[in-house]
Amino acid sequence: MGAPPWKNHAVDLADGMSAAFERAAGATDAVFEREVHIGDHAVRLQFAAPALAARLWPAFAAFARSSTTPDLTISCWDRSATGVEPPPAPFSLTEFLPNGAVRGHIDDRVRVAQDAVMRMVTVYDRERRHAWVCVGDHSLIPLWVDRAPFRTILRWWADDSELAPMHASAVAVDGDGVLVTGASGSGKSTTCLACVAAGWSFIADDFCMVTTGSDPMVHPVYGLAKLEPDALVRLPSLAEHVVDPSAEQLVLDPGANISRGARLRAVLIPQLGSTTKTSVIPISAQEVFRELVPGSVLEGIGAGTQTLGTLAALLRRVPCARLDLGSDLDGVVAALRVVISGQS
Amino acid sequence: MSAESRLNPWVTHERLDDEVIAINLETGAYFAFSGVAADCWSLVVAGLDRAGAAAAIAERYGVDVERSRSDVSQFVTQLEAAGLIMGEADAGATPESVGLPTPNGPLAYTAPVVDSFEDLEDLLLLDPIHEVDEAGWPVAAAE
Numbered sequence: 071m072g073a074p075p076w077k078n079h080a081v082d083l084a085d086g087m088s089a090a091f092e093r094a095a096g097a098t099d100a101v102f103e104r105e106v107h108i109g110d111h112a113v114r115l116q117f118a119a120p121a122l123a124a125r126l127w128p129a130f131a132a133f134a135r136s137s138t139t140p141d142l143t144i145s146c147w148d149r150s151a152t153g154v155e156p157p158p159a160p161f162s163l164t165e166f167l168p169n170g171a172v173r174g175h176i177d178d179r180v181r182v183a184q185d186a187v188m189r190m191v192t193v194y195d196r197e198r199r200h201a202w203v204c205v206g207d208h209s210l211i212p213l214w215v216d217r218a219p220f221r222t223i224l225r226w227w228a229d230d231s232e233l234a235p236m237h238a239s240a241v242a243v244d245g246d247g248v249l250v251t252g253a254s255g256s257g258k259s260t261t262c263l264a265c266v267a268a269g270w271s272f273i274a275d276d277f278c279m280v281t282t283g284s285d286p287m288v289h290p291v292y293g294l295a296k297l298e299p300d301a302l303v304r305l306p307s308l309a310e311h312v313v314d315p316s317a318e319q320l321v322l323d324p325g326a327n328i329s330r331g332a333r334l335r336a337v338l339i340p341q342l343g344s345t346t347k348t349s350v351i352p353i354s355a356q357e358v359f360r361e362l363v364p365g366s367v368l369e370g371i372g373a374g375t376q377t378l379g380t381l382a383a384l385l386r387r388v389p390c391a392r393l394d395l396g397s398d399l400d401g402v403v404a405a406l407r408v409v410i411s412g413q414s
Numbered sequence: 415m416s417a418e419s420r421l422n423p424w425v426t427h428e429r430l431d432d433e434v435i436a437i438n439l440e441t442g443a444y445f446a447f448s449g450v451a452a453d454c455w456s457l458v459v460a461g462l463d464r465a466g467a468a469a470a471i472a473e474r475y476g477v478d479v480e481r482s483r484s485d486v487s488q489f490v491t492q493l494e495a496a497g498l499i500m501g502e503a504d505a506g507a508t509p510e511s512v513g514l515p516t517p518n519g520p521l522a523y524t525a526p527v528v529d530s531f532e533d534l535e536d537l538l539l540l541d542p543i544h545e546v547d548e549a550g551w552p553v554a555a556a557e
Contacts, residue, residue, distance in 0.1 A: 159550035166552055173440065186552045206553070356433040360446060363435050364531070378428040378435065385430060 079160040080180035084195040086157030087202035094118040094147035094154040105137040106130045108224070109233050109279055109289040109331070112137035119148035121208045126219040128313075132293030132328045142227045143200045144220055149189070150207035156191045159184075183222050188212070194226045201227075213319045217294045218277055224291060225377075233279040233289070234380035237366045240273035240288045240332070241265040246410045247273055247288045247332030249280070250340060250393075251362050257340040257395045259296065260304075263322075264399040265406060266295075267305040271329035275322075282383045286334040295322040304399060336409045337362075337385065340393040348396040348405040355385035357392075420499040421459045429456060431515060436498055444531050445498065450475065451526035453514055454489050460512045461504025464490050470509035475523040489526040496528060 095101045095118040102123035103116045114137070115130060117123035126146070149155060161182075165173045172182045183192045189206025201223040205211060225235045238251035239262045250258050259275065266272050273288055275295035281287045294313070297320040302309055313321045337358050343349070362381055391409060395402060421427070427436035434447040434455050447455045450471060457467040464487045472482035493499045547553045 155549045156551065157549065163546065163552060167441070171440070184551055187554045189547070189551070189553050191551055206547075354431075356430055356448075359430050359433060359435060363437070363444060375426050375439065378426050378437065382428045382430045 080178060080182070081195070083157055083160055083182065084180050084193055084198070084200075084202070087191075087193045087204070088145075088200070090154050090156055090204065091116075091118060091145045091147055091202050094152040097152040097154060098147075102127065104130070104134055105140060106133040107135045107137075107330075108133070108291055109231075109281060109287075111141040111231065111233070112139065113224075113227075114140035114143040116143065116145040118146070119151045119205075119208065121151060122146055122148050122205060125208060125211065125216050128323075129217055129219055129292040129294050132323075133290065133330070141199060141231075142223075144203065144223055145200070146203040146205065146220075148205050148208050150209075154204075156204040181226050188215075192222055194223055196226070196230060199227065214296070217275070217296060217321060218292050221277060228279060229376050232281050232283070232380075234281070234377045234384075235366060236278050236280050236288075236362065236381075237276065237364075238278060238337075238362065239275050240278050240290075241406075242271045242273055242288075242329045242332035243269075243407065243410060245332050246335045247271075247329070248335060248406060248409060249278070249288055249337045249388075251337065251358070252339045252341070253361075257342050257393075259298065260301070260399070261338070261340050261393065261395065261402055261406070263295070263297070263301055263305055263308060264402045266311075266322075266324055266327060267307050268400075268403045269327070270403070271332070272322075272324035272327050273329045273332060280334060280380065280384055282380055282387065286384055286388055287331055288334045289331045290329060293323065293328050295324070296320075297322045334384070334388055335412070337388055337390045338393045338406075338409065339391075340395050343394040343396050346396045346398040346401065348398070348401045349394040350405050350409055351392045351394060353390050353392050355390050358385055358390040420461060420501055420503065422498055422500055425498055427455070427459070438497065443496075445496065446529045446531070447526070449522070449526075450485075450524055451489065451528070454486055454526045455493075456512050456514060457509060458490055458493065458499060461507030462509065462512075463503035463505075466503070466507070466509070470512075471526075473509075474514065475521050477523045485525040489528065492528040496530065 098118050101116055101118050105112050105114050161172055167173055179197050181194045188210050191204045194201040228235050238249045239258050240247050240249050241262045250261050252258050273290045277291055279289040311322050311324055313323050339361055424440040425436055425438050432448055432452050434452040437444040457470055468483040468486040471486055472479040545553055545555050
């Protein structure tokens, strides 16, 4: 396979992004800088724009911890607010794939993605473990990004570690957790929110990391969850955790109920049932494998070399079940408790 | 020659029991193989040629080698057309070196097929509605 001619310039692009971030930092009053932990790793976040920090930091705030040696640094600036452009693109238009990847960049030291709608350029230097993000204008960022920023970077970074990103939600009780995955509308959020309302710990809404060491673990990345308005009708006790009740899109901040990680006891795929009772039906690991792959690997914009293997290793060790959801939400929580106890 | 000499370097794959998922990380296309197709995949990416893979499949499933040869050949042609494998087979590869999982009982034979979950053609080129900004990066075209 011949290397595209721009590959020789990829490190220059990373250097250019680094220099541009420094200029952006100089153009703002102060750089907002914090560290968070994901699994056993420290991640440093730097925002050279107060408005960007105000939007993107809250998703990580629950996991803030000080660290002097981060395993990953993400430096982000707003082109509109600072007047600082990213370096010129060293590739032609035909090298850009619709998913934001750049053809041929996957195995290289520098990975690049670009979102044409958000006008967001992302460059990650795997050797330096440093990513730079230039956002065209923070007002162009869709609201959902506030709950889960920098997913592409975190997937790239995880690909070089023992962490495997999963498109799944997760909750835990007494340090034992379940991964809940499946298509949109399958009842993933309802399942997890019912557990949180019952006092369980929140781990993840749609995105988390897993490890398959001596004991498979699930690790949180973001501390916020999306809340559909009808969820408050069924689970009114969650109202006290809503960040801004007047917001266009309701967001849940579980606060003290957030877990920093749990032993992974089961992988569940919910589906909406037709009765009040919730049933747990054991299914094969292959069935879950097919369900988890599209979201956990294909969304990775070129990441996923390790994820597929970790996913298979996980499913060989952790029981899998389909959750036929009943309308009685107390019954859903009771069913998950049985799953975690290993008695289902 | 490596144990996966025929695999496209952009393709990652994993086998879980009798199911294989293969993903082209560059294009996002992904493929699933089960049963005979999963065994065939494991043999082919390990470097066996069509005849070697067909003989191994015929023996494992207790079917006529001529039938196996025809089915395996078509399957390999589909893998090549999908860009999953490339290059020449490895003369040193053997079915024993692949280590196919031990079956729990008699295996049922069905002709191997490639299940694709993406249309490669749709993913390869940039959506033409995009324009370029001052720094040369694509941006969404104005409404």
